[in-house]
Amino acid sequence: MILRKLKNYLFLCLMTLSGVAVLIPLILIITYVIKMGASSLNWQFLTHLPKPVGESGGGMFHAILGTLYLVSLGGFMAIPLGVVLGTYLSELGKGWMATFLRHAIDLFTGIPSIVIGIFAYVLVVVPLKQFSALSGGVALGIIILPVVTRTTEEILKLVSNTTREAGLALGLNRTQVIWHILIKGNRAGIFTGVVLAISRAAGETAPLLFTAFGNSYFSYGLMQPMASLPAQIYTYATSPFEEWQRQAWAGSFVLILLVLGLNLSTRFFMRQKS
Amino acid sequence: MSINLFRRHVEFRQDQIVLLGMRVLAIAIIMLIVSLAILLFKLSLPAISKFGIGFIWGQVWNPISEEFGALPFILGTLTTSFVALLIATPLSISVALFISEICPKKIGHIIGIFVEMIAAVPSIVFGLWGIFSLAPWIQNSATPFLKSTLGFLPLFQGPSYGIGVLAASLILAIMIIPTISSFCREVFRTIPLQTKEAALALGATRFEMIKITILRPSFSGMIGGVVLGLGRALGETMAVAMVIGNSHRLAISILAPGSTMASVIANEYAEASNAMHMASLGYIALLLLVVTLMVNGLARFIIWKWSPKI
Amino acid sequence: MNILQVKNLNAWFGDHHVIKNISLDYMTNTISAIIGPSGCGKSTFIRCLNRIHEEVPSAKATGEVIMQGKNIYDADVVSIRKNIGMVFQKPTPFPAMSILDNVLIGVRLQEKLKKARLMDIAENCLQKAALWDEVKDKLNKPGTSLSGGQQQRLCIARSLALNPPILLMDEPTSALDPIATAKIEELMDNLKKEFTVIIVTHNMQQAARIADFTSFFVLGDLIEHGPSTEIFTNPKNKKTEDYIMGKFG
Numbered sequence: 001m002i003l004r005k006l007k008n009y010l011f012l013c014l015m016t017l018s019g020v021a022v023l024i025p026l027i028l029i030i031t032y033v034i035k036m037g038a039s040s041l042n043w044q045f046l047t048h049l050p051k052p053v054g055e056s057g058g059g060m061f062h063a064i065l066g067t068l069y070l071v072s073l074g075g076f077m078a079i080p081l082g083v084v085l086g087t088y089l090s091e092l093g094k095g096w097m098a099t100f101l102r103h104a105i106d107l108f109t110g111i112p113s114i115v116i117g118i119f120a121y122v123l124v125v126v127p128l129k130q131f132s133a134l135s136g137g138v139a140l141g142i143i144i145l146p147v148v149t150r151t152t153e154e155i156l157k158l159v160s161n162t163t164r165e166a167g168l169a170l171g172l173n174r175t176q177v178i179w180h181i182l183i184k185g186n187r188a189g190i191f192t193g194v195v196l197a198i199s200r201a202a203g204e205t206a207p208l209l210f211t212a213f214g215n216s217y218f219s220y221g222l223m224q225p226m227a228s229l230p231a232q233i234y235t236y237a238t239s240p241f242e243e244w245q246r247q248a249w250a251g252s253f254v255l256i257l258l259v260l261g262l263n264l265s266t267r268f269f270m271r272q273k274s
Numbered sequence: 275m276s277i278n279l280f281r282r283h284v285e286f287r288q289d290q291i292v293l294l295g296m297r298v299l300a301i302a303i304i305m306l307i308v309s310l311a312i313l314l315f316k317l318s319l320p321a322i323s324k325f326g327i328g329f330i331w332g333q334v335w336n337p338i339s340e341e342f343g344a345l346p347f348i349l350g351t352l353t354t355s356f357v358a359l360l361i362a363t364p365l366s367i368s369v370a371l372f373i374s375e376i377c378p379k380k381i382g383h384i385i386g387i388f389v390e391m392i393a394a395v396p397s398i399v400f401g402l403w404g405i406f407s408l409a410p411w412i413q414n415s416a417t418p419f420l421k422s423t424l425g426f427l428p429l430f431q432g433p434s435y436g437i438g439v440l441a442a443s444l445i446l447a448i449m450i451i452p453t454i455s456s457f458c459r460e461v462f463r464t465i466p467l468q469t470k471e472a473a474l475a476l477g478a479t480r481f482e483m484i485k486i487t488i489l490r491p492s493f494s495g496m497i498g499g500v501v502l503g504l505g506r507a508l509g510e511t512m513a514v515a516m517v518i519g520n521s522h523r524l525a526i527s528i529l530a531p532g533s534t535m536a537s538v539i540a541n542e543y544a545e546a547s548n549a550m551h552m553a554s555l556g557y558i559a560l561l562l563l564v565v566t567l568m569v570n571g572l573a574r575f576i577i578w579k580w581s582p583k584i
Numbered sequence: 585m586n587i588l589q590v591k592n593l594n595a596w597f598g599d600h601h602v603i604k605n606i607s608l609d610y611m612t613n614t615i616s617a618i619i620g621p622s623g624c625g626k627s628t629f630i631r632c633l634n635r636i637h638e639e640v641p642s643a644k645a646t647g648e649v650i651m652q653g654k655n656i657y658d659a660d661v662v663s664i665r666k667n668i669g670m671v672f673q674k675p676t677p678f679p680a681m682s683i684l685d686n687v688l689i690g691v692r693l694q695e696k697l698k699k700a701r702l703m704d705i706a707e708n709c710l711q712k713a714a715l716w717d718e719v720k721d722k723l724n725k726p727g728t729s730l731s732g733g734q735q736q737r738l739c740i741a742r743s744l745a746l747n748p749p750i751l752l753m754d755e756p757t758s759a760l761d762p763i764a765t766a767k768i769e770e771l772m773d774n775l776k777k778e779f780t781v782i783i784v785t786h787n788m789q790q791a792a793r794i795a796d797f798t799s800f801f802v803l804g805d806l807i808e809h810g811p812s813t814e815i816f817t818n819p820k821n822k823k824t825e826d827y828i829m830g831k832f833g
Contacts, residue, residue: 022451081299088296090278101300112508114539114562118539203396206540233398248402256399263394
């Protein structure tokens with residue numbers, strides 16, 4: 001009897017310890033980033049281009065804009081496509097094409113992002129013979145598409161049959177029922193999926209390493225290489241220069257704010273809705 | 275019976291056009307997916323035809339002499355993933371149990387959110403923390419401890435610079451904990467309250483109730499979660515690339531630097547020195563893709579077979 | 585006067601023959617009820633009348649349903665539903681839409697009307713659905729913020745907005761509490777001044793209360809049809825009598 005109670009107590013202690021232990025790395029990382037990053041974060045960092053090696057100052061303005069540009073580009077290509085595909089999979093359901101597509105898109109969420117980078121490389125960089133913002137956008141688009149598709153399909157599948165029938169019974173055609181009732185009616189959930197996909201894409205480094213590649217300047221050109229926040233952090237972090245390492249921390253701070261901010265806001269938003 | 279709006283014969287003109295448009299789009303995406311696979315294969319073809327299947331156990335990776343073999347990277351991937359799973363699995367299951375069974379609901383919910391936030395932290399930030407915080411700790415605190423206790427094992431021999439297989443495994447472990455534990459939480463959630471209450475009513479302690487009514491039935495579900503975690507670990511690139519040391523040599527000690535399939539591509543692809551180098555990296559990407567697809571496919575099969583409620 | 589004629593209607597789910605050769609006529613400005621034990625095909629029957637039955641995979645129907653001289657099975661399925669509206673058992677206000685938007689969605693998508701005219705229609709229909717007084721100050725609130733009974737009246741108003749001569753109702757009060765049910769039964773009496781209502785109900789007493797005519801179905805067959813007073817006090821068929829007396833069902 002006592003042995004059982006002892007085992008029970010031991011077990012509960014271990015569980016509690018592990019529950020706390022798992023949180024430690026997260027807290028460590030976030031506090032470390034805040035400590036190292038916030039001190040290096042200043043107005044110059046946010047608004048200036050990098051200075052040559054050895055000189056102090058300069059910033060990641062080009063990289064921040066680059067991330068916004070690349071994510072928007074990827075999103076522009078992938079989000080409408082994802083919603084349409086998700087709708088197709090939900091409202092058509094069966095057939096070899098739909099099944100294949102559904103499984104393929106699901107598997108895509110598990111493909112390492114570096115391989116997705118290679119996909120974008122062979123698709124865009126090879127024909128164009130250069131690194132470009134376009135290829136970076138395509139890479140991020142490939143990351144965004146499966147998430148949006150799956151979210152849309154899941155949400156539409158939750159809608160009750162009666163809602164669809166009620167729409168048809170009003171004399172609406174199927175396209176109207178889908179657009180006005182299903183999609184517009186569930187735009188909150190679809191939007192959440194979109195924001196989550198974007199926050200993931202914004203944090204990705206690997207797919208951009210040999211597509212958008214990186215740039216010391218900001219260029220508007222679709223066909224030019226483009227800097228991005230994660231890639232710039234990588235370059236600076238792995239460099240031997242202390243000044244650059246400092247800025248890598250500042251960049252991480254901005255990146256974490258962006259990504260976690262988007263992520264947490266969707267939770268808050270969804271809670272508001274229900 | 276569920277109704278899908280496009281399943282039946284569609285009469286209305288506008289609907290027919292919309293349906294056709296969707297079908298065309300679906301075909302286009304399928305073709306895109308297939309061509310991605312083909313293009314990747316084409317990229318790797320020079321390496322595949324030169325090295326064949328022996329690429330997998332080739333030990334030499336020399337861009338200059340154009341001798342390429344993937345064994346160091348395959349082993350690196352396997353080692354880091356395996357060690358990460360070893361560390362992460364018990365922790366993940368414990369956390370999942372802690373959140374769902376031991377914590378009061380509200381606190382459990384908050385802790386659950388924290389755990390999921392770990393998954394949201396970009397890989398590069400993990401890498402940065404790994405270089406400047408974790409690696410020094412490994413070099414200064416963990417290594418002496420390991421050497422003094424387990425130093426007789428070849429696993430812990432050799433000098434340590436903080437950076438290496440151990441650092442990469444630790445970071446990977448942290449990164450896959452959310453994957454495994456979120457899934458386990460879902461599995462545990464399917465256990466009905468009545469079953470748990472019945473066990474307690476028989477006089478079982480909390481631990482015994484958990485063992486009997488949760489862990490035993492959820493076993494295959496948890497395996498599915500672990501395989502999912504494995505799939506995640508295999509593909510993780512940036513954090514690993516930044517702390518693993520990027521050495522091409524085979525080493526037994528986990529304190530030594532190494533490389534994984536993903537990290538070598540990340541490090542060398544942009545500046546590949548010649549076509550065979552690039553093709554070999556492409557070959558590695560192909561292998562990585564195949565392995566990841568198989569592991570993820572296996573996870574989904576396990577889940578489908580033994581935890582269909584999820 | 586005949587507003588709807590059903591001739592030799594048969595319906596299947598796959599191989600399962602659920603409606604067996606039913607012929608029936610409906611009079612203008614009346615309320616007709618369909619009663620019968622569970623699984624007798626009442627819902628399937630009424631769903632054939634606006635061709636919603638076909639939406640289920642493996643469903644099939646043959647026969648004629650004639651309205652205004654035309655067989656709806658020969659006409660375009662989208663347009664016939666403007667003349668035959670339907671209210672379902674489960675109240676389904678459309679998600680993320682206000683009460684006003686819910687009422688007007690059918691009209692807005694099919695006709696181009698001015699805003700003033702639309703507001704008139706909305707008020708008119710909400711009045712007929714006995715909901716206007718309860719929602720007139722909160723027309724922009726979400727449809728889902730209403731109670732179950734109010735949501736169902738909203739769905740009724742939504743169907744009325746298209747001014748369909750015939751309104752089908754598939755167990756509209758099964759999911760509602762007695763008070764909400766009573767409110768809807770009340771408004772139905774007003775509805776028949778302008779519309780013709782066909783209602784499926786599993787509640788005999790409801791049919792006796794509100795319907796002018798009643799049909800009795802068993803396992804896909806029409807057993808008896810006639811004025812409600814006759815069906816409930818002096819049924820001609822033994823099966824009808826047994827059902828009314830509660831001997832089965």
